[in-house]
Amino acid sequence: MNVLNFVHAFFSDGAHWQGYDGIPTRLGEHVEYTLEALALAAAVGLPVGLLTGHYGRGGNALSMVATAGRALPTFGLLVLMTMLLGFGMLPVMIPLVVLAVPPILVTTYEAVRSVDPSPVDAARGMGMRESGILFRVELPVALPLILGGLRSAAIQIVSTATIAAYVSLGGLGRYIVDGLYQRDYEKVVGGATLTAVMALATLAVFWAVARAAVSPGVRRSEPKA
16 A cells, blocks of 8 residues: 555544544644744744844854754653653653744844844934834844744744654644554554645745735845745
């Protein structure tokens, strides 16, 4: 049986669409884990990235932090946190947040630093406060890149949140972990397919957010790929 047959068999089975192990339930759990981890990572990465980017200080330190965060093995950190804290949401959230902070932090810093200094100098010359310069001049221009960092973090969380199943939590990883244990490859492929579809849906959501939140003038000024 090839992969497409596995996918068809998984999604055509009515038992996979109902109950505590149904697709709607597992998908809702996965979305919950993703939103919680992304919100926590953004609460850390955005303020630090905005402030360091605005004042132009701490770039080397941010690079070191980002490199260290990316080097940490997510699954290994999950095991360590579980041993230290026991089972629950906290040991899962810590590695997901550690994974998501670096792209948000570094991209936000670089986005603010890349803003044309001319309008910034003009606003400062007019006596605008530093907070006003950051939020009214720099942030609107830097927003596309900032959203790009959030998008990268969200995709990484969606793909990695399957690790929650290894510590007896839910989410789409339940299909993968349980399927491997049961040698039910139909379930494994179905879980992997749902995770990939959710990642693509996340891309679509951020594209829509960017279209709605970014000024048309800023979009037109972006370099073409």
